[in-house]
Amino acid sequence: MFESILLGISNVFEPFNLLMCIVGLFIGVLFGALPGFSATMGVAVFIPFSYVMEPEAAMLLLAGIYCGGVYGGTIPAILIGIPGTPASAPTALEGQAMTKKGESGKSLLLATIGSTIGGVISSLALLFGAPALAIIAMKVGSPEQAMVAIFGLSVVCMLSYDNMLKGLLVGFISLVVATIGQDPVMGYPRFTFGMYQLIGGIDVVSVLIGIFSIPQVLIMLENLNKDDNKVNKLSKLKITAKDITSNIVNFIRSSIIGVAIGIIPAAGPDIASFFSYNEAKKASKSPEKFGNGSEEGIIASETANNAVTGGSLIPLLTLAIPGSAPAALFLGAMIIHGLRPGPLLFTQNAKEIYTLLVGFLVINICMFFVGYIYCKMAGKILLIPNAILCTIIVVLATVGSFSINQNIFDVIVMYISGIIGYIMVKNDFPTSPVALALLLGPILEENLVQVKTLFGDNLLILFTRPLFTIFFCFTIFSYAFPFIKNMKRKKIVER
Amino acid sequence: MKTLKRILVSATIISILMTAIVGCSNSTTSNDTSTNSTGNETNETDSAKNEFPEKTIEIIVPFGAGGGADISVRNLAKYAEKELGQTIIINNVTGGSGTVGLTQLSQAKADGYKLGYFASTNSNDNLLFEGITYDVDSFKPIIIFSADPHIIVASKKSGITNMEELKAKAAENEESVSLGLGGAWTSHDFLRMSLEEELDVKFKRVVYQGGAGAVTAVANGDCDVAVPFVSEAIAQIEAGNIVPIAITSDERFELVPDIPTIKEQGFDYTHVMWRAIVAPAGTPDEVVEILADAFEAAYENPEYQEAAKESGVFSKLMVGEELDNFYLVNHEKYRRMIESGIE
Structure with missing residues (x-):
């Protein structure tokens, strides 16, 4: 293995390969940063370009786009409160408040550092721990996935801490919306009203593009003439040593969450960032800052979503189980280049695969510098007058939602959800539970049905599965936490 | 003035990017008129043939x-x-x-x-x-x-190693063997229907979203049998986590030459x-x-x-x-x- 790593290192630092890493990052961050475009899309668009390249260079290019894309969503999330990708949705909850406070530069830099740390830790896990961690991936069956989804829904409670009823209502309705389409077992259409476009369900990504960007645009337009509170300068990209030291636990915790979610099939960067954001809020000494500009929240979500990148490749390379949507694209690209995932890959194609593994590490380190350059330039976004900025965002959202499935129906879905989102925001309904419920709903349904078919006669047997039991305890704690906290607070008030 | 320039530049970049992406998909409508305008109506079908594509x-x-x-x-x-x-x-x-x-x-x-x-x-x-x-x-x-072809694979836990054993175990009881499918009404599901008919048994039908999910369930022993495509199963077969039973084509497949066909095991059955x-x-x-x-x-x-x-x-x-x-x-x-x- 040591020799293979050395071989990988020497390969990565060949000029063309290194160039591909950096080009990939630049493209990826751009895709991530444009609202409506995502890492998945970036990888999909560039797979055909990678045909003509050597397998190593192709893999590095796509890996760069993947990592860069997941990172890029941060930039608009912080500067204008619109997440570039759903994976940065929690960041958007904090980012704009930070920008208004005049700490945009600091937030961007912290997010960049977080993404880099998350990415580096996940690449190390991928490089040294892949075979061992793949065994965990295999142990995650339907009971565990169902539990993760239930656990994930508890985040809805935390996100709507101030107004539980509204939050739960949104979460519940979104879960119902997630059932539109064929039922997973018999294939009967549900709520499709005879429209074939709805057979496969509504497209989650279009809904999220709509619900995160359109309301924000409309609000910006409302205040078009009151330009006094517009921040039009990026504050200095500067942080103090204390910002790092006080967040070390946060960095590490978020990275571990990210890698773990990456390994679990089906759950991707978007879910990881919500989970991690949630845990950071629970662990935080100043949870009241969450929602009003908390750097801990930004760090948690950005570190975790980049930690997914390496994690999701672990089960992919060893057992051909894709751990996220872009990872599934990666699988296709690898096969086209004659790299068939499996245990033999590491011996038969050692050169290519170790170039990718080492390259992943290099890419994540380079990401800091590429990110820094983008942050410097991104400050200019704040100079664009709101009227023009809003127009650009709407255009991007339209093109973005169209290009997912090349389907005009998705654009309509995007606008409808945008309008609903605006009504929700105006009436103080939180919008992030929509994302969680739509992403987790199908996972939950599919796995619950499987559990029922396989273990329906004796559910207690599930507790003999260690991972399930661990997830179960987490879940119980997670649901009880807001109530315990509420009680504690009451006690303090009573005293 | 400077701001205007910036806006122009950014607008250009965005429009180029959008054209690139949308252009990839919608390039079919524009060229229709060009052939007609040449006026060569008699040769039109001929030239279409020569020029296509x-x-x-x-x-x-x-x-x-x-x-x-x-x-x-x-x-x-x-x-x-x-x-x-x-x-x-x-x-x-x-x-x-x-x-x-x-x-x-x-x-x-x-x-x-x-x-x-x-x-x-x-x-x-x-x-x-x-x-x-x-x-x-x-x-x-x-x-x-x-x-x-599909590969019929079984979990190690199930103890099934060939078609005879699969039939015997499935015949014990209705739904005594669970079969993981890659989706409702997919090729997996049709295979299940025709295989049930051939073996005269009834499987417990477990539906996953995609063959990879079903294979993972067989690998960790949750599910007894799955019927993935070769590409969905091969990594786990190589890792030794699942037991290949048969391939559903009428000949063996070069990529996995050790897996016997169903026909070789005495059943007149193929499904591709x-x-x-x-x-x-x-x-x-x-x-x-x-x-x-x-x-x-x-x-x-x-x-x-x-x-x-x-x-x-x-x-x-x-x-x-x-x-x-x-x-x-x-x-x-x-x-x-x-x-x-x-x-």
Whole structure:
């Protein structure tokens, strides 16, 4: 293995390969940063370009786009409160408040550092721990996935801490919306009203593009003439040593969450960032800052979503189980280049695969510098007058939602959800539970049905599965936490 | 002034990017007028034949990039490009379990510039899904280039190692063996139906979203048996986590030569999912012929064969009249299965 790593290192630092890493990052961050475009899309668009390249260079290019894309969503999330990708949705909850406070530069830099740390830790896990961690991936069956989804829904409670009823209502309705389409077992259409476009369900990504960007645009337009509170300068990209030291636990915790979610099939960067954001809020000494500009929240979500990148490749390379949507694209690209995932890959194609593994590490380190350059330039976004900025965002959202499935129906879905989102925001309904419920709903349904078919006669047997039991305890704690906290607070008030 | 410049620059960059992305998909409408304006009406069909293809060809794959369908088409398209002398764009129009893409194709102009990926069950989509406007007559098959067998795999926990044991265990009780499928009404599900008939047993039907999920469930012992495609199963077979029982083609597959066929184990049973390229019905015969020849030549290319084998695509060729007949026979076969399944 040591020799293979050395071989990988020497390969990565060949000029063309290194160039591909950096080009990939630049493209990826751009895709991530444009609202409506995502890492998945970036990888999909560039797979055909990678045909003509050597397998190593192709893999590095796509890996760069993947990592860069997941990172890029941060930039608009912080500067204008619109997440570039759903994976940065929690960041958007904090980012704009930070920008208004005049700490945009600091937030961007912290997010960049977080993404880099998350990415580096996940690449190390991928490089040294892949075979061992793949065994965990295999142990995650339907009971565990169902539990993760239930656990994930508890985040809805935390996100709507101030107004539980509204939050739960949104979460519940979104879960119902997630059932539109064929039922997973018999294939009967549900709520499709005879429209074939709805057979496969509504497209989650279009809904999220709509619900995160359109309301924000409309609000910006409302205040078009009151330009006094517009921040039009990026504050200095500067942080103090204390910002790092006080967040070390946060960095590490978020990275571990990210890698773990990456390994679990089906759950991707978007879910990881919500989970991690949630845990950071629970662990935080100043949870009241969450929602009003908390750097801990930004760090948690950005570190975790980049930690997914390496994690999701672990089960992919060893057992051909894709751990996220872009990872599934990666699988296709690898096969086209004659790299068939499996245990033999590491011996038969050692050169290519170790170039990718080492390259992943290099890419994540380079990401800091590429990110820094983008942050410097991104400050200019704040100079664009709101009227023009809003127009650009709407255009991007339209093109973005169209290009997912090349389907005009998705654009309509995007606008409808945008309008609903605006009504929700105006009436103080939180919008992030929509994302969680739509992403987790199908996972939950599919796995619950499987559990029922396989273990329906004796559910207690599930507790003999260690991972399930661990997830179960987490879940119980997670649901009880807001109530315990509420009680504690009451006690303090009573005293 | 400076701000204006910045805006202009950013607007240009964005518009270039958008054109690049949208342009990849919508390049079919613009060239229609150019042939007419030359005024050479008598030679029009002739020149169409000589000149076809004169622009980029698009193949709609109604499933996501990186999946089995996508990989198989991309592979073939890569070599067909050289034969046709034009670029082929793969357009993944996903959604609606593949019906959105095929609906688009059925409504496209039948000029040979928009083709689509098509598999065994698609001609019956109007029975399987509500609101589907296309049917068996909406398409003209060009080439079948692949017929993917499934591998029947069992978990180590189940102790099943061959077809005889599978039959014996499944016959013990109704639903005593759980069978993981890659989705409702997919090739996996049709395999289950016909295998149940052949073995005269009833499996416990567990539905996953995608073959990889079913394979993982067999690997960790949750599920007894699964029927994935070769590419979905091979990593776990190599890792020794699942036990291959049989391959459902009538011959062994080069990539996994040690796995015996079902026939070898004394059952008269095969099940493959064929993959085809189709055009909208009404595409001129000479255009279909040019396309079929090009795809056939690409198929015969040893480099393609090697690449197909590597990616777990089981090659099979059928073109021309034979294909047209098979297309209809196959349609009837699945129609019967669906109608009995729905009851």
